[in-house]
Amino acid sequence: MSLAQTQQELISEFALFTDWQDRYEHLIELGKDLPLIAPEHKVDANLVRGCQSRVWLHAVQQGDVVHFTADSDAMITKGIVALLVRVYTGRAPQEILNASTEFIDRIGLRAHLSPNRANGLSAMIDQMKRYALAFSA
Amino acid sequence: MKPAALIPAYDIEGIRAQFPILKELVHGKPLVYFDNAATSQKPRRVIKAESAYYATINANVHRGVHTLSTKATEAQEAAREAIRKHINAKHAHEVIFTSGTTASINLAAAGLGQLLLKKGDEVVISGMEHHSNIVPWQLACERYGATLKAIPISDSGEWDLSIADSLIADSPNCKILATSHVSNTLGTINPAKQLITKAKKRGIVTVVDGAQAIAHLNVNVQDLDCDLYAFSGHKAYGPTGTGVLYGREVLLERMPPWQGGGEMIDTVTLEKSTWAKLPFKFEAGTPHIAGIIGLGEAIRWMEDYDKEAMATHEHLLLEHATKGLLTIDGLRIIGTAKEKVGVISFAIDGVHHYDLGTLLDQQGIAVRTGHHCTQPLMGRFGVSGTTRVSFACFNTVEEVEGMVAATRKAVKMLR
Numbered sequence: 164m165s166l167a168q169t170q171q172e173l174i175s176e177f178a179l180f181t182d183w184q185d186r187y188e189h190l191i192e193l194g195k196d197l198p199l200i201a202p203e204h205k206v207d208a209n210l211v212r213g214c215q216s217r218v219w220l221h222a223v224q225q226g227d228v229v230h231f232t233a234d235s236d237a238m239i240t241k242g243i244v245a246l247l248v249r250v251y252t253g254r255a256p257q258e259i260l261n262a263s264t265e266f267i268d269r270i271g272l273r274a275h276l277s278p279n280r281a282n283g284l285s286a287m288i289d290q291m292k293r294y295a296l297a298f299s300a
Numbered sequence: 301m302k303p304a305a306l307i308p309a310y311d312i313e314g315i316r317a318q319f320p321i322l323k324e325l326v327h328g329k330p331l332v333y334f335d336n337a338a339t340s341q342k343p344r345r346v347i348k349a350e351s352a353y354y355a356t357i358n359a360n361v362h363r364g365v366h367t368l369s370t371k372a373t374e375a376q377e378a379a380r381e382a383i384r385k386h387i388n389a390k391h392a393h394e395v396i397f398t399s400g401t402t403a404s405i406n407l408a409a410a411g412l413g414q415l416l417l418k419k420g421d422e423v424v425i426s427g428m429e430h431h432s433n434i435v436p437w438q439l440a441c442e443r444y445g446a447t448l449k450a451i452p453i454s455d456s457g458e459w460d461l462s463i464a465d466s467l468i469a470d471s472p473n474c475k476i477l478a479t480s481h482v483s484n485t486l487g488t489i490n491p492a493k494q495l496i497t498k499a500k501k502r503g504i505v506t507v508v509d510g511a512q513a514i515a516h517l518n519v520n521v522q523d524l525d526c527d528l529y530a531f532s533g534h535k536a537y538g539p540t541g542t543g544v545l546y547g548r549e550v551l552l553e554r555m556p557p558w559q560g561g562g563e564m565i566d567t568v569t570l571e572k573s574t575w576a577k578l579p580f581k582f583e584a585g586t587p588h589i590a591g592i593i594g595l596g597e598a599i600r601w602m603e604d605y606d607k608e609a610m611a612t613h614e615h616l617l618l619e620h621a622t623k624g625l626l627t628i629d630g631l632r633i634i635g636t637a638k639e640k641v642g643v644i645s646f647a648i649d650g651v652h653h654y655d656l657g658t659l660l661d662q663q664g665i666a667v668r669t670g671h672h673c674t675q676p677l678m679g680r681f682g683v684s685g686t687t688r689v690s691f692a693c694f695n696t697v698e699e700v701e702g703m704v705a706a707t708r709k710a711v712k713m714l715r
């Protein structure tokens with residue numbers, strides 16, 4: 164499945180929910196499936212700056228693609244990281260760098276994208292893209 | 301339970317009708333605004349006063365001989381007088397306009413630092429201060445080789461007065477006491493006057509951060525007997541970008557100017573300048589005239605609507621919310637002082653404040669989450685952040701009950 168297809172899959176998945184409660188419950192559920200960061204990588208150096216909750220993000224390059232693991236101390240944030248990991252993991256660095264983030268808006272989580280110090284979705288995306296950039300060099 | 305039945309004289313519907321924003325929907329639900337400690341909403345009169353300035357008398361103040369400039373100057377100076385009266389300052393020129401509490405305290409710290417501090421001196425703050433009443437003093441201390449000390453905070457979120465006494469009384473090097481009147485995170489109303497009285501005896505200059513007090517307490521600077529008192533307009537139903545530094549005349553006369561520029565000078569030659577008289581010495585550049593006029597209107601508005609009745613109403617909301625929130629399993633209120641304004645900070649076992657804030661927002665309820673710019677205080681209570689609800693005159697008991705129910709619902713989703 165391509166990156167765009169995964170995004171489309173998430174959009175369809177979230178379209179099933181008509182109210183906020185179901186949408187957020189689903190997001191929290193997604194968080195439980197997040198490929199967890201290994202304890203040795205769950206260190207301050209891997210914290211994503213700009214989140215009110217703590218988010219740890221780690222990436223490794225395997226062959227031509229990047230694999231992400233992460234964790235957060237907040238459940239909604241963990242769900243959001245899980246969404247991003249599902250979209251970006253197993254992709255080539257260039258694909259990650261070129262990816263649009265419009266799907267976030269389309270699944271009704273746009274509020275998490277605002278350049279507000281409290282929520283770090285854009286900081287997480289930036290961090291993932293920085294990893295991709297480093298691996299593409 | 302209707303608030304009208306509890307406080308017959310309090311016309312909550314009449315007050316709510318004056319805040320246009322309360323008709324807004326958030327995620328399709330009526331807005332419940334419980335983030336007043338961050339910034340309060342604005343009554344229509346304030347919004348109108350600010351826009352009327354631009355629409356009818358927009359001109360620079362104190363400069364022009366033309367009619368509009370005269371009118372703008374009069375309107376701005378009327379605001380200064382309204383504020384003087386509201387805080388019971390002796391003179392209108394003791395009211396300096398700034399962009400907010402942060403600017404006021406930076407002015408105070410820069411001026412007092414230069415005037416008073418030398419190597420080995422001490423500045424005393426408290427462990428519950430907002431970063432804007434910590435960092436400016438750190439900068440001043442660093443610059444002049446002074447030391448910053450802090451009054452410790454008790455488990456209930458109050459000053460440890462015995463240690464406060466010794467920091468003030470036993471240290472001949474203490475030159476400045478800079479403390480908050482009301483804690484933004486805990487809601488604690490501090491015994492400011494008691495401490496100021498002791499500080500005065502030792503000749504210590506006293507600065508009060510009144511950001512959280514101005515909209516909720518009767519602030520009387522002569523009764524407090526403080527030397528400087530800082531507050532923002534936007535937390536007191538006024539426009540953002542406005543603030544005040546009240547200063548005792550004799551001290552302001554001695555303090556050096558903070559920013560240089562137009563309006564604050566008497567004469568300028570390329571070699572040397574002399575300063576304008578108070579308050580203009582501290583008001584370099586074109587002020588936020590529209591905002592100041594709006595702030596004056598906010599002050600008059602609070603007076604017209606009986607600030608004391610507002611405080612009583614907010615206290616009722618505080619008690620109701622405290623009782624309601626404590627029924628939630630694992631919820632701990634941080635800040636249980638006897639004297640509080642309508643501010644409640646809390647943490648819930650197993651629930652991150654960011655998650656709770658997000659789920660409350662989905663239900664139309666605006667609260668603040670995080671460290672509230674009081675990281676040392678968060679450290680004191682061993683939390684990374686809290687959820688904070690803070691009330692204003694327009695909030696209702698029904699909103700409080702809705703918030704408690706919404707919190708319960710969110711907790712259920714998160715556990």
